[in-house]
Amino acid sequence: MTSRIEIAPSPPILGSILPPGSKSLTNRALVIAALAQGKSSLTGALESEDTHVMIDSLRRLGIDVQHDRRAKVIDVTGCDGVIPSSDADLFVANSGTTIRFLTAMVAAGKGRYRLDGVQRMRERPIRDLLETLSALGVTCRSEAENGCPPVVVETSGLVGGVAQIAGDISSQYLSGLLMAAPYAAQGVSLEVVGELVSKPYVHMTTAVMRDFGVNVDAGDLTKLVIPHGKYVGRQYAIEPDASAASYFWAAAAITGGSVTVEGLSRDALQGDVAFCECLEQMGCQVEYGPNSIKVVGSRMRGICVDMNAISDTVQTLAAVALFADGPTTVTGVAHNRHKETDRIGDLACELRKLGAVVEELEDGLTIVPSRLQPAEIETYNDHRMAMSLALVGLRQPGVVILNPACTGKTYPNYFEDLSRLAGVEFQ
Numbered sequence: 191m192t193s194r195i196e197i198a199p200s201p202p203i204l205g206s207i208l209p210p211g212s213k214s215l216t217n218r219a220l221v222i223a224a225l226a227q228g229k230s231s232l233t234g235a236l237e238s239e240d241t242h243v244m245i246d247s248l249r250r251l252g253i254d255v256q257h258d259r260r261a262k263v264i265d266v267t268g269c270d271g272v273i274p275s276s277d278a279d280l281f282v283a284n285s286g287t288t289i290r291f292l293t294a295m296v297a298a299g300k301g302r303y304r305l306d307g308v309q310r311m312r313e314r315p316i317r318d319l320l321e322t323l324s325a326l327g328v329t330c331r332s333e334a335e336n337g338c339p340p341v342v343v344e345t346s347g348l349v350g351g352v353a354q355i356a357g358d359i360s361s362q363y364l365s366g367l368l369m370a371a372p373y374a375a376q377g378v379s380l381e382v383v384g385e386l387v388s389k390p391y392v393h394m395t396t397a398v399m400r401d402f403g404v405n406v407d408a409g410d411l412t413k414l415v416i417p418h419g420k421y422v423g424r425q426y427a428i429e430p431d432a433s434a435a436s437y438f439w440a441a442a443a444i445t446g447g448s449v450t451v452e453g454l455s456r457d458a459l460q461g462d463v464a465f466c467e468c469l470e471q472m473g474c475q476v477e478y479g480p481n482s483i484k485v486v487g488s489r490m491r492g493i494c495v496d497m498n499a500i501s502d503t504v505q506t507l508a509a510v511a512l513f514a515d516g517p518t519t520v521t522g523v524a525h526n527r528h529k530e531t532d533r534i535g536d537l538a539c540e541l542r543k544l545g546a547v548v549e550e551l552e553d554g555l556t557i558v559p560s561r562l563q564p565a566e567i568e569t570y571n572d573h574r575m576a577m578s579l580a581l582v583g584l585r586q587p588g589v590v591i592l593n594p595a596c597t598g599k600t601y602p603n604y605f606e607d608l609s610r611l612a613g614v615e616f617q
């Protein structure tokens with residue numbers, strides 16, 4: 191792919207699309223299938239950098255993973271809780287799910303494991319997870335002693351018992367611990383300290399665990415009890431990615447069109463389908479079907495919304511907000527500063543380039559739509575910066591996205607799919 195792409199303005203988009211598989215579900219199902227007894231076959235799985243690094247790491251741990259890319263099927267032969275390799279170096283690029291889930295998973299093994307990623311990953315926190323693993327009987331440390339990767343885990347297995355886990359930076363720590371916990375020598379109780387962010391992802395974790403045979407008593411997500419047990423391999427269908435779907439729903443809103451996303455419903459395991467509720471509040475029409483969600487664009491008003499639970503869609507909403515009457519304020523997403531980039535500060539900077547007036551808050555931002563202008567958008571190697579701000583170019587001529595290939599983290603064919611749906615060519 192080229193180093194830049196110019197988005198062409200589009201008439202109202204009318205169409206339907208099936209986005210690629212969910213990153214979050216694919217990476218959970220991979221970890222659980224790897225630990226399970228017997229074989230699993232994951233259908234509709236995502237094929238992207240974040241899932242490649244997960245698959246590559248599982249193979250380095252000695253797990254047999256067969257990937258049929260054409261068919262989007264991944265076959266995994268589970269290790270029945272006994273990680274084959276006792277010494278492995280894992281490279282996770284910038285995949286938060288991969289490093290947080292695998293740090294917890296290898297802690298249930300026996301041996302020495304090192305996990306590292308790209309420079310940005312070396313700035314993303316993991317200290318809280320390491321502290322909880324230590325409390326569960328594992329020796330682990332941040333190599334640079336700064337609470338970030340690289341991480342070294344030396345372990346003879348998880349002892350289990352009661353431990354606390356911080357919830358205010360990332361829910362992925364808790365999700366990782368939950369998935370590994372059935373393999374501790376005894377049951378595990380996790381007490382969440384601080385306000386838990388991104389809660390729907392924890393419900394997703396317990397749902398996938400249940401689907402593979404382990405029932406967590408999750409209560410109101412302040413104290414979670416995980417029995418000693420084992421997963422049983424199975425065939426498992428992955429939903430299309432709801433965060434990716436947000437771009438297509440937003441494209442309908444921005445162009446005043448109508449877009450149906452196939453394969454998702456209000457009952458999806460992914461909390462990000464609630465992005466549609468934001469669009470509804472802004473004035474769009476949303477139609478929920480048993481296996482599709484359609485958004486019909488309309489004149490929009492600005493809204494005030496706490497997006498803590500659906501933080502991956504903040505950038506999408508920001509793009510939509512530029513076309514609303516009146517300001518939009520997003521709050522509750524201080525954790526967005528720890529993602530692929532600082533998704534508050536850097537987002538504000540790019541929105542200003544497009545002509546918006548933006549006030550940065552500690553935990554969000556206020557966007558005042560103003561006269562838009564052409565701009566070259568820096569993407570900070572953040573797939574969501576590229577995918578969301580490209581949508582502005584569907585209305586405003588001259589929007590150029592730099593380093594468009596960064597969408598490969600979760601959606602390698604994004605620009606092809608958007609261009610096909612819009613019926614316009616991007617240069």
Ligand SMILES: O=C(O)C1=C[C@@H](OP(=O)(O)O)[C@@H](O)[C@H](O)C1
Nearest residue numbers: 214287360361362365388391502
């Ligand atoms: O568990 C998951 O699959 C994810 C949890 C969220 O992260 P945080 O819990 O760090 O907010 C989300 O941003 C990420 O894309 C995927």
Ligand SMILES: C=C(OP(=O)(O)O)C(=O)O
Nearest residue numbers: 284285286287502529530
């Ligand atoms: C935050 C994200 O990913 P991760 O934390 O898994 O790297 C994302 O995909 O938006």
